[in-house]
Amino acid sequence: MATTRLDPASILGPDGAVARRLKSYEVREQQLQMADAVAKAIEDRHHLVVEAGTGVGKSFAYLVPAIMAAVEMKKKIVVSTHTIALQEQLLSKDIPFLRSVMPQEFSAVLVKGRGNYVSLRRLDVAVSRQATTFQSADDLDQLASMRMWAGRTQDGTRSDLDFRPNPGVWDAVQSENGNCLGRECPRHKECFYFKARRRVWTANLLIVNHALFVSDLALRASGFGLLPDYDVAIFDEAHTLEAVAGEHLGLQLSNVGVDYTLARLYNDRTKKGTLVYHHMLEAIEQVRRVRTASEDFFEVVAQWHAKQGSSGNGRVRKPIDLSAALAEELRKLGNAIDRGSEDIAELDTRIELSSAAERCEGLADQVQRWVRQSAEQQVYWVESENKGRRRIRLASAPLDVGPTLRKTLFEQVPTCVLTSATLCVGSPPKFDFLKSRLGLTRAETLALGSPFDYPRQVKIHLARNLPDPSEQPQDYERQVITAIAHYLEQTQGKAFVLFTSYRMLDAAARALTPWLAKRNIALFAQSDGMPRSKMVEAFKADVDSVIFGADSFWQGVDVPGESLSNVIIVRLPFSVPSHPLLEARLEEIRRRGGNPFVEYQIPEAVIKLKQGFGRLIRTRTDQGIVAILDPRVLTKPYGKTFLNSLPECPRIVDQHDFSRRPSS
Structure with missing residues (x-):
């Protein structure tokens, strides 16, 4: 294996620092290959895409050369992840261990968005004005608890609280860019946010999430930035990058969001809000006008959406004929707040009101941009929910994030490393799909298998005798419930059953509850509303249990050991082609x-299928089955692409008759 000036083998190799520390350490050839490839990409200033199978230890494979480059080559490194779980693994486990064995001294910092930090000045202001600002006794109790917490917290971030603050309370005390006095603030020396910023600017390694990273890219295009300049960007869980970029490079606003902003200023029901404290009667009257304009505006949008009927998907192909009144009234509100603050001497009060005025102006800009569809190559749509209070959401997203990422990221940063266990398609593995979607036209690629012994650890069961779900959907949904029971019985639960729709998940949960109860198998169904983390905890605690999960359970869930011995893929995970964004992208192709x-x-x-498959084997000792209940993997020409993309292991074609309901 070719050595580079950065020598990851000195840490990860058979005679390396990790082997000297851990007697049971097993060298993983795939890990060394990846580490060398990352080192070479950093040295030669090129981009790299790596698929590293489960068990490779990819976090060490990129962290070791990244740390070496940060210290020895003075490179600024950013590591971006999609999930909090991976961030926690890096910061609480991987990085502390590497710090203990590597000779290089380095610092690593978790970068959080500004809104995660409490502003001590704003907390003081909120406490002094609580009688005219907060709506409920619970809000006041939380504010009192937060004041006590602010005196003992080490980092001042929302995640350090031992309760979840109400949105209105946290909004009143969080650190905000437009509501900051900087060095003129009386609490500047104690400020948690600026302490964190100083650590960010001096750290070798910055850990961020994809959402913050993409937000920084968007701000850089306007001449600002959340992050310092960096030389290397490493994206773990890179298969999610396109979706996150689409969400954060678009536009989202709703009637609920507008109402919430107005209620912070003045609540007509409780007669409380920021404007009440300052006796700004003109601005209070203007809040009422904005509220009326908002109700009229969103009513017209709701009527337009209703006219689309069940066949419509809410996509707005050309601008809707909407009044400009909402944007105009929001701007008038901003101006009224500015006028009302002219005679106020206190600097902290003026900045608070100035921030509120800017928020109104920003909302007006968003409304106007969506109405005019002024951004090119964007897809626009409307979503409507009627659960309790009606919610009308206006959204847009780029038709293709590739051009933006190419211009703002891949052409600006010398080295980008993208890695995940699931980036390739087919056999031999190809990266074309990922590269084209992200606009990455030139990059080295490396596909590494897993060190796990899949032929020994996994059997794939393929159910042949089920109806085609696209041609006979009702027959398929009826018979697949029998098939789920058949495969659950083989492992007495201990399974994830992965669905592509909540409707089908709920139907299967209701149909199989008596069958599961008779066998004393606990069911945790995502349709019941339990948070994912709580479901996983309960599943691990009860070895004879089963999870019925939808989208979020296909990835990012780690359950090693006997508790998870069976993954059932109910249907091939094709995205719904009627979603406005996907529809537009397919039309463009x-x-x-x-x-x-x-x-x-x-x-x-x-x-996505590879992600679902990957839930099963998390360690060398795990064993189990994966059952794919969609017969199209056997009957359609494209089925081979799915099967060839999975690891080599025994495949059993089951001829079982699933036409009868399972007996309870």
């Missing part, structure tokens, strides 16, 4: 002469 099913839907579904 078709417009340029491509085949959207082959170019987009199949590779996207393959990557």
Whole structure:
């Protein structure tokens, strides 16, 4: 294996620092290959895409050369993840261990968005004005608890609280860019946010999430930035990067969000709010006008959405004929607040009101941009919910995030490393789908298998005798419930059953509850509303149990050991082609002469299937089965693409008759 100036083998190799520390350490060839590739990408200033199978130890494979580069080459490194769980693993486990064995001294910092920090000045202000600001006794209790907490917390972030603050309480005390006095603030020396910023600017390694990273990219295009300049960006869980980029490079606003902003200023029911404290009667009257304009505006949008009927998906192909009154009244409100604050001498009060005025102006800009559809190559749509209070949401997202990422990231940063256990499609593995979706036209690629012994640890069961779910959906949904019971019985539960729709999940949960009860198998169904983390805890605690999960259970859930011995894939995870954004992307592929099913839907579904498969084997000692209940993997030509993308292991084609309901 070729050595580079950065020598990861000195840490990860058979005679390296880790082997000297851990007597039971086993060198993983795939890990060394990846570490060398990352080191070379940093040294030669090129981009790298690596699929590293489960068990490779990819976090060490990129952290070791990154730390070496940060110290020996003075490189600024950013590591971006999608999930909090991976961030916690890096910060509480991997990085402390590497700090204990590597000769290089380095610092690593978790970077959080500004809104995660409490502002001590704003907390003082909120306490002094609580009688005219907060709506309930619970709000006041939380404010009192927060004041006590602020005196003992080490980092001043919301995650350090031992309760979840009400949105209105946290909004009143959080650190905000437009509501900051900087060095003129009386609490500047104690400020948690600025202490954190100083650590960010001096640290070798910055740990962020994809959402913050993409937000920073968007701000950099406007001449600002949340992060210092960096030389290397490493994206773990890179298969999620396109989705996160689409969400944060678009636009989202709702009637509930507008109402919430107005209620902070003045609540007509309780007669409380920021404007009440300052006796700003003109601005209070203007809040009422904005509220009326908002109700009228969103009512017209709701009527437009209702006219689309059940066949419509809410996509707005051309601007809706909407009044400009809401944007105009929001701007008038901002101006009224500015006028009302002109005679106020206190600096902290003026900045608070100035921030409120800017928020109104920002909302007006968002409304206007959405109404005019002023951004090019964006898809616009409306979503409507009627659970309790009606919620109308206006959204937009880029048709293609690739051009933006290419311009703001890949052409600006010398080295970008993208890694995940699921980036390739087919056999031999190809990275074309990921690279084209992200706009990454030039990069080295490396596909590494897993050190796990899949032929010994896993058997794949393929159910042949089920109806085609796209051609006979009702027959399929009826018979697949029998198939789920059949495969659950083989392991007495101990299973994840992964669905592609909540409706089908709920139907299966209701149908199989008597069957599971008779066998004393506990059921945790995502449709019951329990948080995912609580479901996983309960599942681990009860070895004879089963989780019925939808989208969020296909990835990012780690249950090693006997508790998870069976993963049942109910249906191939094709995205719903009627979603406005996906619909537009498929249309664009078709417009340029491509085949959207082959170019987009199949590779996207393959990557998600690989994620679902990957839930089963998390350690060398895990064993179990994966049952794929969608017969199209056997009957359709594209089925081979799905099966060839999975690790090599025994495949059993089951001829069982599932036409009868399981007997309870």
